[in-house]
Amino acid sequence: MKNTIIAPSVLASDFANLESESKMLNRSEADWFHIDIMDGRFVPNISFGIPVTAAINKHADKPLDVHLMIVEPEKYLEDFKNAGAEILTVHYEACTHLHRTIGQIKELGCKAGVALNPHTPVSVLEDIIADLDLVCIMSVNPGFGGQKFIPNTYAKIEKLAKMIKESGSSALIEIDGGVNEQNAPDLIKAGADVLVAGSFVFNSEDPENTIKKLKSINNTLVS
Ligand SMILES: O=C(CO)[C@@H](O)[C@H](O)COP(=O)(O)O
Numbered sequence: 001m002k003n004t005i006i007a008p009s010v011l012a013s014d015f016a017n018l019e020s021e022s023k024m025l026n027r028s029e030a031d032w033f034h035i036d037i038m039d040g041r042f043v044p045n046i047s048f049g050i051p052v053t054a055a056i057n058k059h060a061d062k063p064l065d066v067h068l069m070i071v072e073p074e075k076y077l078e079d080f081k082n083a084g085a086e087i088l089t090v091h092y093e094a095c096t097h098l099h100r101t102i103g104q105i106k107e108l109g110c111k112a113g114v115a116l117n118p119h120t121p122v123s124v125l126e127d128i129i130a131d132l133d134l135v136c137i138m139s140v141n142p143g144f145g146g147q148k149f150i151p152n153t154y155a156k157i158e159k160l161a162k163m164i165k166e167s168g169s170s171a172l173i174e175i176d177g178g179v180n181e182q183n184a185p186d187l188i189k190a191g192a193d194v195l196v197a198g199s200f201v202f203n204s205e206d207p208e209n210t211i212k213k214l215k216s217i218n219n220t221l222v223s
């Protein structure tokens with residue numbers, strides 16, 4: 001039985017109470033904290049940056065999965081590593097020298113991920129897939145929480161899973177955007193290893209229990 005990783009997105013949490021939100025995630029069955037960094041240039045929104053990531057890390061006792069939606073991410077990798085990032089994901093569309101950037105992430109001792117916008121085919125990763133620890137398929141256009149899931153994601157997961165298998169890569173497939181308890185079973189069946197969920201978790205009445213529900217979906221699927 002596959003153990004799907006659940007990574008709640010802190011973007012949808014109460015920023016005025018990050019300590020208690022972090023403690024809730026620690027208590028919960030969440031595996032990672034998903035940290036969305038938006039710069040107002042790569043995406044049309046600004047979230048938070050290095051000091052807030054470090055503040056969350058003071059309270060988090062689980063890995064920080066840092067999703068960099070920024071231009072020139074190579075300039076800030078070390079800062080985010082020092083702020084507590086264990087996984088650093090850069091956007092394919094933001095990196096001219098992706099191979100070099102992935103090497104820099106690994107030299108820092110972090111796991112290296114690449115995120116793909118909805119319009120970017122998974123085939124662009126063919127020549128780098130063996131070097132990646134994670135591929136994040138964006139199932140919404142990045143920049144905002146609470147958007148509608150794009151169904152073409154399922155086909156992308158299947159193509160990527162095939163590429164990973166054929167290349168012998170051990171990259172995990174992460175799905176980010178509009179994930180909820182309705183689409184999670186099909187995402188897992190298609191090949192998702194990591195589910196990011198923001199609004200679905202934090203806008204629910206009982207976020208801890210919502211995480212538990214997402215985590216238990218695996219167990220209801222026939223492997
Ligand atoms: O990276 C992003 C959005 O750009 C995501 O991580 C969102 O924060 C997920 O939020 P929901 O779609 O689950 O509300």
Ligand SMILES: [Fe+2]
Binds near residue numbers: 009067
């Ligand atoms: Fe994200």
